[in-house]
Amino acid sequence: MKKIVLCIGLFSFLMITSCDKKVEKTVESTETTTVVQDTIVKEVPAPQEEKGTSVKINDDGVNVDSKDVDVEIKK
Secondary structure, three states: OHHHHHHHHHHHHHHHHHHHOOOOOOOOOOOOOOOOOOOOOOOOOOOOOOOOOOEEEEEEEEEEEEOOOOOOOOO
């Protein structure tokens, strides 16, 4: 008789522990996406002076600029 009570008690203990609600912990993972944009810098070349001769006429007189040729101005 004691064996039957012991077996029933052990069986009921196993049923209670196996039917217990198990809470599973879920790990939420958050993914972060980083967008990398390359910045392209274009260098604008400085305006180059022309190699020719420039002549400017205004109220003060005549202005002649030249790199290659010497110009003489006479009135």
